[in-house]
Amino acid sequence: MADSKLIRATRVEPGDRPRLGARDTSDRLGIADKQAAATRLEDLVGRLALLQNRLWAEGTRSVLLVLQGMDASGKDGAIRRVFTGVNPMGCRVAAFKAPAGVELRHDYLWRIHAACPDRGQIGIFNRSHYEDVVAVRVRKLAPEPVWKRRPRHIREFERLLADEGTVQVKVFLHISSEEQRKRLQERLDDPEKRWKFRPEDLDDRRLWDEFQAAYEEVIRETSTDWAPWHVVPAERKWVRNVAVAELLVDTLERMDPQLPRPTFEELTIE
Amino acid sequence: MADSKLIRATRVEPGDRPRLGARDTSDRLGIADKQAAATRLEDLVGRLALLQNRLWAEGTRSVLLVLQGMDASGKDGAIRRVFTGVNPMGCRVAAFKAPAGVELRHDYLWRIHAACPDRGQIGIFNRSHYEDVVAVRVRKLAPEPVWKRRPRHIREFERLLADEGTVQVKVFLHISSEEQRKRLQERLDDPEKRWKFRPEDLDDRRLWDEFQAAYEEVIRETSTDWAPWHVVPAERKWVRNVAVAELLVDTLERMDPQLPRPTFEELTIE
Numbered sequence: 001m002a003d004s005k006l007i008r009a010t011r012v013e014p015g016d017r018p019r020l021g022a023r024d025t026s027d028r029l030g031i032a033d034k035q036a037a038a039t040r041l042e043d044l045v046g047r048l049a050l051l052q053n054r055l056w057a058e059g060t061r062s063v064l065l066v067l068q069g070m071d072a073s074g075k076d077g078a079i080r081r082v083f084t085g086v087n088p089m090g091c092r093v094a095a096f097k098a099p100a101g102v103e104l105r106h107d108y109l110w111r112i113h114a115a116c117p118d119r120g121q122i123g124i125f126n127r128s129h130y131e132d133v134v135a136v137r138v139r140k141l142a143p144e145p146v147w148k149r150r151p152r153h154i155r156e157f158e159r160l161l162a163d164e165g166t167v168q169v170k171v172f173l174h175i176s177s178e179e180q181r182k183r184l185q186e187r188l189d190d191p192e193k194r195w196k197f198r199p200e201d202l203d204d205r206r207l208w209d210e211f212q213a214a215y216e217e218v219i220r221e222t223s224t225d226w227a228p229w230h231v232v233p234a235e236r237k238w239v240r241n242v243a244v245a246e247l248l249v250d251t252l253e254r255m256d257p258q259l260p261r262p263t264f265e266e267l268t269i270e
Numbered sequence: 271m272a273d274s275k276l277i278r279a280t281r282v283e284p285g286d287r288p289r290l291g292a293r294d295t296s297d298r299l300g301i302a303d304k305q306a307a308a309t310r311l312e313d314l315v316g317r318l319a320l321l322q323n324r325l326w327a328e329g330t331r332s333v334l335l336v337l338q339g340m341d342a343s344g345k346d347g348a349i350r351r352v353f354t355g356v357n358p359m360g361c362r363v364a365a366f367k368a369p370a371g372v373e374l375r376h377d378y379l380w381r382i383h384a385a386c387p388d389r390g391q392i393g394i395f396n397r398s399h400y401e402d403v404v405a406v407r408v409r410k411l412a413p414e415p416v417w418k419r420r421p422r423h424i425r426e427f428e429r430l431l432a433d434e435g436t437v438q439v440k441v442f443l444h445i446s447s448e449e450q451r452k453r454l455q456e457r458l459d460d461p462e463k464r465w466k467f468r469p470e471d472l473d474d475r476r477l478w479d480e481f482q483a484a485y486e487e488v489i490r491e492t493s494t495d496w497a498p499w500h501v502v503p504a505e506r507k508w509v510r511n512v513a514v515a516e517l518l519v520d521t522l523e524r525m526d527p528q529l530p531r532p533t534f535e536e537l538t539i540e
Contacts, residue, residue, distance in 0.1 A: 049354075057465050080357045084319075088353045088361045089346065089396065095359065126359065184539045195327050195530040202539065260465040269454045269472065 002250035005030060006243060010230040012223040018172070018231050020216050025176045026235035029243060037238035044245035045085040051252035052122055056090040058257040061165040062117040065248060066125045068134075069173030070211060071201045072183035074234050075126050078173065081241045082248070083124065092117050095126040108132040108150070109157055116166060122248070123166075129154055130222075134214040138207050151221035162226035167255055169247050170227060172219060173234035177208050272520035275300060276513060280500040282493040288442070288501050290486050295446045296505035299513060307508035314515035315355045321522035322392055326360040328527040331435040332387040335518060336395045338404075339443030340481060341471045342453035344504050345396050348443065351511045352518070353394065362387050365396040378402040378420070379427055386436060392518075393436075399424055400492075404484040408477050421491035432496035437525055439517050440497060442489060443504035447478050 006029045012018045031037050055061065067075045083091055094115035103111045109129055117123030133154070137147045158168055175183075184205070187197045204211065223229040230247055234240040276299045282288045301307050325331065337345045353361055364385035373381045379399055387393030403424070407417045428438055445453075454475070457467045474481065493499040500517055504510040 076359065079359050083358045084355055086354065086358070087350045088356070088358050088394070089349050089363045089365065091358045092362070093359045124358070181539050188537055188539070192529065194532045197532065197534075199534050199537075205539070259462065262464045262467065264467075264469050267458055267469075269451050269458070269475070 002253060003030075003246050004250075006246055007230075007250055010232050010243060010247070012219055012229040012231060014224050014228065016220065016223065018216060018219040018223075018229065020172075020174060020212055020219075020231065023174060023231060023233065025174050025179065025233050027233035027239070028236065029233065029239055031239055031242060034238045037242050040242050041081070041238070041245055044242065044249050045082065047249050048082070048245060048252070049086050051249065051257065052086055052090045054257040054259060055122070055252065055255070056087075056120040057259045059120040059260070061167065061255060061257065062119055062121050062123060063248065063251060063255075064117055064123045064125065064161065064166050064168045065244075066128045066130070066168065066170040067173065067244075068128060068130050068171070068215070069234065070175060070180055070208075071204060072180050072187070073173040073175045074237060074240055075173060077237060078171075078234075078240055078244045079124055079126060081237075082245045083122075086122075090120060091122050091124065093124045093126060096128055096131060109153065113157075116161065119165065129157075130218060133218045134211065135204075137214050138204075138210045151218055154222050155224055155227075158222070158224065158227040167251055168227040169251050170223075170229045171244060171247065172215060172229060172231045173240060174231050175234050177205075179235050180205065180208075272523060273300075273516050274520075276516050277500075277520055280502050280513060280517070282489055282499040282501060284494050284498065286490065286493065288486060288489040288493075288499065290442075290444060290482055290489075290501065293444060293501060293503065295444050295449065295503050297503040297509070298506065299503065299509055301509055301512055304508050307512050311351070311508070311512050311515055314512065314519050315352065317519050318352070318515060318522070319356045321519065321527065322356055322360045324527040324529060325392070325522065325525070326357075326390040327529045329390040329530070331437065331525060331527065332389055332391050332393060333518070333521060333525075334387055334393045334395065334431065334436050334438045335514075336398045336400070336438065336440040337443065337514075338398060338400050338441070338485075339504065340445060340450055340478075341474060342450050342457070343443040343445045344507060344510050345443060347507060348441075348504075348510055348514045349394055349396060351507075352515045356392075360390060361392050361394065363394045363396060366398060366401060379423065383427075386431065389435065399427075400488060403488045404481065405474075407484050408474075408480045421488055424492050425494055425497075428492070428494065428497040437521055438497040439521050440492075440499045441514060441517065442485065442499060442501045443510060444501050445504050447475075449505050450475065450478075 009029055069075055079093060112129045133147050133150045136142050187193045219229045232240055232243040279299055339345055349363060382399045403417050403420045406412050431438060457463045489499045502510055502513040
């Protein structure tokens with residue numbers, strides 16, 4: 001069964017503020033240690049693989065995991081650790097960078113909608129439409145009236161998805177500014193990771209407080225009954241991985257996908 | 271290093287006939303037994319994960335695995351076994367069923383082109399544009415002049431992909447008619463697999479010889495220097511999995527993707 005304590009601890013109830021500043025980014029969520037987390041993650045990934053297979057077989061509903069967080073908060077790592085071990089046939093990852101080309105010739109939800117999972121799939125958004133509120137606001141890419149009205153679009157867009165069979169799990173990976181500093185420095189110092197570093201990341205780092213404030217607001221505005229947010233303490237990678245896996249497994253267990261019934265009688269094949 | 275014997279044994283040289291009827295569908299390709307195959311597959315999947323990470327980091331080229339074969343030849347199984355363990359962020363699976371809706375309002379390569387992998391990705395086609403030659407011919411869905419001219423389109427389409435940085439690995443999973451019978455019967459008898467069975471599969475089974483003849487011809491016509499076919503004996507699942515993994519690892523090793531060089535000097539992050 002799902003760890004309902006972990007789920008409650010991370011969930012932002014509709015209407016509530018996430019209170020990012022008051023949350024401990026290195027919380028263990030009741031997990032004893034790294035070893036316990038590894039055992040638990042292995043079990044969760046196995047269950048996830050099984051449930052995903054049933055979701056795929058059922059072929060009528062889908063799951064969408066939306067991952068947001070500051071640079072180096074562990075979005076890539078969470079995807080790698082939770083979904084490596086799950087059949088890629090039923091998974092679809094979309095990574096959203098700054099929109100360009102044809103994307104700019106449409107509204108900001110156009111490319112998002114196009115990347116939503118097929119029925120039977122688990123879709124994973126590595127960044128998402130939330131950049132069009134948060135980053136656009138903090139980097140002043142559009143005037144206030146433009147980003148101010150977007151949370152309403154998003155709530156209603158997510159309601160459409162939910163009504164039509166896409167169950168959404170929205171996760172904010174929460175780290176401290178000091179932890180980000182460490183991780184970016186590591187990227188720079190490790191020859192295998194150096195390529196991931198973009199000097200522009202430092203511009204966003206200087207706007208840390210503005211980003212936190214923008215996330216605080218948009219999470220409050222868009223945590224709904226049909227698409228709630230979860231704030232996951234992400235300073236310890238092993239806590240982060242277990243939490244993301246647990247949220248997905250809990251979601252799928254509640255969906256309880258069923259194998260379709262065959263529409264034919266017994267047959268002997270010649 | 272790659273097992274060049276396995277690669278040579280499966281490869282159809284440009285201009286050659288694949289001689290499907292003369293190939294042993296339960297060949298071991300020199301692999302001693304199931305245990306040896308398991309050890310080797312584990313090693314190959316590890317290398318595949320590493321190489322895929324570098325392909326992703328490099329971000330300029332891509333790999334496309336095209337999987338074809340009769341019903342129950344193991345396309346789904348090969349994808350699950352070879353790619354579970356590879357980061358889904360750099361993989362993209364497209365499964366092509368009979369075209370419908372908007373797909374039918376375009377030429378047959380339109381949906382194929384749209385599903386090609388992004389730079390840095392490994393794309394996997396579970397069935398492909400080859401259905402538009404083989405199935406269309408055997409099921410008489412279009413007159414002969416229509417499917418007759420398609421291999422030329424396909425050769426040139428694949429040349430475009432190759433020229434623009436997509437390295438293609440085309441695999442025909444080869445089983446015998448008797449093996450298909452066994453596997454379809456298993457699907458029927460196993461409650462977890464029953465949903466996969468479609469009574470229509472039996473119609474294709476009755477056309478076994480026509481399908482083999484159509485594959486024989488199209489493989490000969492489309493095995494090119496830039497996109498060669500490999501016929502993999504797929505009766506033993508462990509041989510099939512090792513062969514597919516080996517072909518991919520060999521391809522990626524020859525591509526030798528490189529981590530991008532950072533464009534900046536040493537930095538200390540504050």
